[in-house]
Amino acid sequence: MMSDKLVTAFEAQKQACDLLGSPLTRDIVGFCCADFVANGPVANLVRGWQGDPLNDNVPLRLAGFVHHTALSGDASLNGFFASCDGAYHDSDRVTLETAMRDLFSREEKAARRFLRSAPQTNETARSAMLLLAFSEISKRFAMPLRLREMGASAGLNMFFDRFHYTLQTDNGTRDWGDKKSPLSLEATWRGTPPDLTDKIEVASRRGCDLFPVDISNADARLKLQSWIWGDMPERRARLLAALQIADTAPPQIDRADAAGWVAAQIMQRPVGEVTVLYHSIVWPYLDVSQRFAIESAFAQAGEDVRPDAPLVWLKMDGRELGTIARLSYRIWSGENGPQGEEVIIGPCHPHGVDLEIEAAF
Ligand SMILES: C[S@@+](CC[C@H](N)C(=O)[O-])C[C@H]1O[C@@H](n2cnc3c(N)ncnc32)[C@H](O)[C@@H]1O
Structure with missing residues (x-):
């Protein structure tokens, strides 16, 4: 069943985030999973996903949307992201979840549009x-x-x-x-x-x-940044430096x-x-x-x-x-x-x- 596949994809991604050292993305994906199971706004967005949720990286598309919103200046989110000069601690989880619940209910249209793009990090x-x-x-x-x-x-x-x-x-x-x-x-x-x-x-x-x-398109550039997990400042710094070089030609x-x-x-x-x-x-x-x-x-x-x-x-x-x-x-x-x-x-x-x-x- 599709809902089982989605839950499997969320669980696998949560584990991968833990292994790769991103507690922030782990908790974003964890919230999305719980909200999906509870039939919340995330379920509205991804229920009946056409395709394979694991191969299509559905959990990372959702996490990318949250990060993109923070990078765009959303004050309820950007304080949790190192990429926005914020910081995330385990004790912030409940406040982060409240902000995400609000985001997914408020910005359904923007989220749907964002979910159409596949994650790309250009490593x-x-x-x-x-x-x-x-x-x-x-x-x-x-x-x-x-x-x-x-x-x-x-x-x-x-x-x-x-x-x-x-x-x-x-x-x-x-x-x-x-x-x-x-x-x-x-x-x-x-x-x-x-x-x-x-x-x-x-x-x-x-x-x-x-x-x-x-890379000459501001939104495409921001999206590229949003695929990098928000608590991985070194990867972000690498991307920004490479963009600076590529911008010359x-x-x-x-x-x-x-x-x-x-x-x-x-x-x-x-x-x-x-x-x-x-x-x-x-x-x-x-x-x-x-x-x-x-x-x-x-x-x-x-x-x-x-x-x-x-x-x-x-x-x-x-x-x-x-x-x-x-x-x-x-x-x-x-x-x-x-x-x-x-x-x-x-x-x-x-x-x-x-x-x-x-x-x-
Ligand atoms: C994992 S990314 C790697 C990107 C880049 N090579 C790097 O090392 O960062 C895979 C890339 O292959 C592209 N891709 C997948 N299938 C393709 C195809 N049939 N023709 C051209 N590009 C394709 C994707 O859009 C994506 O940008």
Whole structure:
């Protein structure tokens, strides 16, 4: 039954919030669950949800709406959110619940509109994984990278070369990038990483998404912030810093299904640039026919690669949601045949916290 599925989705999300260290989002989701069961205004909004409430992240859509309202300046809510310079304590739960009950009764129309959008966080920490592969690709070809990202969301990871990185490795700490960058990322690379090239030249940046986030639109920007849990100030600071960088030259993100877009981007490749088609945590969202279309496009493009216009397929991805993510890439250099050659770097955290380097460099 749909109501059982919704309760399961709420309970699973509550546990995940606890595990991931967000008591505020846990209590927002907990309230939504209780209000749903008690047939309150939340039940009015999500009863009969068309789709799978777990896959569609219904609890996080509701939590996103509450956060969005706080970020928009609602005085009954913003005091609980670190993102609005407030703070949340366990003892605030009852007052928060009263404010949310009032919100969902008062703003039913706005809530319905908000619930139509799927949560998108565009996690820039993933750049701290992708960096290793971009560096290796640059070293191999000594040509600028033509970046093409499918499932790019707001396109923030396309600016990976403008971030600063502090990487803990088995051989000590490594630094990469401009120390004055507004965005400084920290990650762990276990194993023996290769030397990183000092400079990675980017020829162009372009992405696609089914639901691209237009960072020049104030509301889309606020929504992007609202998906970050309101008591996670570091993640919020990362997002704001990445937006500041992307604002200097907003990326072109086509509203397109990756299946057709990938083929269009990789078949024609400019001479003197390496075309790098890449993605992070997108593959699990594609169905069999979309995956097949992308694999076929690479198989076809791989048959006709010249050394002056190489092609790379870079993945920081898993097969299904919740399965382990892996960093790997396949290179078609024009000299290594239609299959190209695959480099499997190793498993990594889906949010970009750490990478296990298995490849020998
Ligand atoms: C988990 S998010 C990852 C976003 C970004 N790659 C990152 O690492 O932050 C998955 C993204 O894939 C997009 N997506 C899902 N299916 C897609 C498709 N068929 N074509 C293009 N984008 C798709 C979603 O809209 C969403 O922005």
